[in-house]
Amino acid sequence: MAYRETEKMRQRKAEARKRIVNCTYQCVAEGGFRSARVTRIAGLAGVATGTIYRHFESREDLFAEIFRLATQREVDKVAEALASAGNGAERLERALRQFAERALKGPQMAWSLIAEPVDPKVEEERLAYRKAYANLFEKAIREGIEEGCIPDQDARQSSTCLVGAIAESLVGPLSPTQTSQGNSATQDNNDPLVNSIIRFCMQGLTGTRR
Amino acid sequence: MAYRETEKMRQRKAEARKRIVNCTYQCVAEGGFRSARVTRIAGLAGVATGTIYRHFESREDLFAEIFRLATQREVDKVAEALASAGNGAERLERALRQFAERALKGPQMAWSLIAEPVDPKVEEERLAYRKAYANLFEKAIREGIEEGCIPDQDARQSSTCLVGAIAESLVGPLSPTQTSQGNSATQDNNDPLVNSIIRFCMQGLTGTRR
DNA sequence: GTAAATAGTGAATCATTATTCATTCTTTGT
DNA sequence: ACAAAGAATGAATAATGATTCACTATTTAC
Numbered sequence: 500m501a502y503r504e505t506e507k508m509r510q511r512k513a514e515a516r517k518r519i520v521n522c523t524y525q526c527v528a529e530g531g532f533r534s535a536r537v538t539r540i541a542g543l544a545g546v547a548t549g550t551i552y553r554h555f556e557s558r559e560d561l562f563a564e565i566f567r568l569a570t571q572r573e574v575d576k577v578a579e580a581l582a583s584a585g586n587g588a589e590r591l592e593r594a595l596r597q598f599a600e601r602a603l604k605g606p607q608m609a610w611s612l613i614a615e616p617v618d619p620k621v622e623e624e625r626l627a628y629r630k631a632y633a634n635l636f637e638k639a640i641r642e643g644i645e646e647g648c649i650p651d652q653d654a655r656q657s658s659t660c661l662v663g664a665i666a667e668s669l670v671g672p673l674s675p676t677q678t679s680q681g682n683s684a685t686q687d688n689n690d691p692l693v694n695s696i697i698r699f700c701m702q703g704l705t706g707t708r709r
Numbered sequence: 710m711a712y713r714e715t716e717k718m719r720q721r722k723a724e725a726r727k728r729i730v731n732c733t734y735q736c737v738a739e740g741g742f743r744s745a746r747v748t749r750i751a752g753l754a755g756v757a758t759g760t761i762y763r764h765f766e767s768r769e770d771l772f773a774e775i776f777r778l779a780t781q782r783e784v785d786k787v788a789e790a791l792a793s794a795g796n797g798a799e800r801l802e803r804a805l806r807q808f809a810e811r812a813l814k815g816p817q818m819a820w821s822l823i824a825e826p827v828d829p830k831v832e833e834e835r836l837a838y839r840k841a842y843a844n845l846f847e848k849a850i851r852e853g854i855e856e857g858c859i860p861d862q863d864a865r866q867s868s869t870c871l872v873g874a875i876a877e878s879l880v881g882p883l884s885p886t887q888t889s890q891g892n893s894a895t896q897d898n899n900d901p902l903v904n905s906i907i908r909f910c911m912q913g914l915t916g917t918r919r
Numbered sequence: 920g921t922a923a924a925t926a927g928t929g930a931a932t933c934a935t936t937a938t939t940c941a942t943t944c945t946t947t948g949t
Numbered sequence: 950a951c952a953a954a955g956a957a958t959g960a961a962t963a964a965t966g967a968t969t970c971a972c973t974a975t976t977t978a979c
Contacts, residue, residue, distance in 0.1 A: 546957075546958090718977090
């Protein structure tokens with residue numbers, strides 16, 4: 500008959516958690532997972548190191564959550580592009596462009612999501628993330644096949660190839676040793692890198708030169 | 710006027726070094742880089758831990774060398790396939806098949822080379838390795854373009870996409886959590902996975918359905 | 920055989936951070 | 950105001966394995 504968790508407390512805790520998440524996100528966006536120290540995160544969030552562990556089982560779990568979060572944003576954007584107007588092929592093209600352009604705009608985070616060496620739990624999230632893209636693409640490919648704008652093919656396999664082709668094409672340009680920041684001025688639709696990635700992908704999909 | 714390195718000694722050292730390399734290779738082929746312990750390697754090679762360090766600056770350097778070695782074998786095989794008879798498109802197809810089939814035959818090593826999280830120096834080797842493939846493919850694509858069996862395109866970009874598409878397609882099947890060993894009986898030319906990867910790739914290249 | 924030089928050894932050290940937990944501080948209900 | 954419960958703290962700990970280095974053994978040249 501004394502202390503019982505009250506709404507106020509619940510909120511305060513939720514805020515602290517959110518702060519931790521945000522600061523971790525920031526650290527990762529700055530220097531990737533590997534260099535994000537629990538101590539620094541705690542410092543930024545204005546809590547003690549130990550407090551992190553009242554909210555997350557472990558550093559890895561925290562990272563996994565951050566990965567999921569960052570990932571979800573990207574996947575949502577691609578899903579959005581795929582939900583727009585037009586036939587399957589057109590929508591896929593828009594989605595691929597979205598993916599690539601967003602990555603080039605936030606290169607450090609994109610690199611961390613796509614290629615940074617990470618611990619097993621986070622790597623698992625990465626597999627899920629790639630699968631999520633592949634699933635989205637797969638659906639669109641199937642639709643394209645039904646509509647007749649994409650020839651019949653193993654939609655699952657093709658979607659995996661799309662993910663691989665685009666990710667690989669980005670690894671070089673994104674890798675921290677290469678990146679000198681300045682790519683943020685990327686004009687939409689104009690990056691020749693993005694254009695040639697997309698050409699290959701669409702050709703692989705449709706078997707049609709353009 | 711006493712000891713001077715003699716041929717006999719040079720050989721003995723070379724042998725020890727080779728033994729270390731071989732044992733490391735074996736460890737990696739069994740459990741990947743991450744789980745390969747310097748102590749165990751030394752034990753297998755029949756030398757003291759410290760001896761490793763008379764031959765290699767650090768564990769990372771040792772690993773980098775093993776990576777280079779393993780990689781060279783694979784790259785050579787692909788180069789060989791690309792040097793065979795036929796037009797560019799045919800040779801590329803053979804090369805892609807070679808790549809995929811060999812990977813499926815030695816899944817743990819292939820996974821380590823393609824997707825295992827590794828330290829920076831080794832990651833650098835991985836970038837070089839992927840670039841080596843891309844270079845080979847690029848050359849073949851250019852030849853194909855000249856021969857007229859592949860339409861004009863950005864050969865460099867296409868080669869990168871090829872590497873990505875094939876690597877991504879293999880990550881799932883290769884990943885240690887998925888692999889239950891048994892794929893070694895892969896009959897040549899018959900694995901449907903390999904076939905559909907290749908179909909996508911060749912289509913992306915030639916813009917021609919088959 | 921001897922001394923100089925190098926090679927080999929492996930137990931002890933080191934370095935790095937994530938994680939813990941005894942303690943202090945806050946909140947709550949009476 | 951008090952006690953019960955929980956939350957927060959952060960200095961101390963722990964765990965892990967790579968790396969070192971003082972020492973021993975071996976090789977060579979004379």
